Amino acid sequence: MNTQEKKDLRNKRRRELYAQRKIEPKKKVTRLQGSSGWTVKVVVAEKFSPRIAQKSPTKYQNLLLMDTELSCKLCIPTDEKDFTEIRNIQGVKTVKQFFWIKGKASVTVLNQNYWYMSCNNCNKISSENYGDIYHCVFCKCLEAQAIPR
16 A cells, blocks of 8 residues: 555545534624634544644534543444454453443342452453552463452
């Protein structure tokens, strides 16, 4: 893939991520050049933030998808055609990205723990306390940290 094709692909992704619409203000602003409206562009993905000169008439607003009840950041919705079905999570390697998860959980033993301590690198069970740094015998990580799983 040459440089121009890479640039075209980047621009195509940016065009897909930006939403543009025309918004008229409640009160039209009349200047010497005539009346003006507002154009609003919203950046949905932070990693594709545009670079706009300060004197440019185009202004961007970063938009974070928020759950107002829980105040936590949500991931960007995707099309169903992009879904990949995973039946067994044990085969999935450690990946640092967001996932949509659809599942069913049922509690069979009411007095069971819902979590256990595990290695932050390989997710194998650990007998260490939360936050302790230790040597993981499974993945051989020298500075593994015990996290709940």
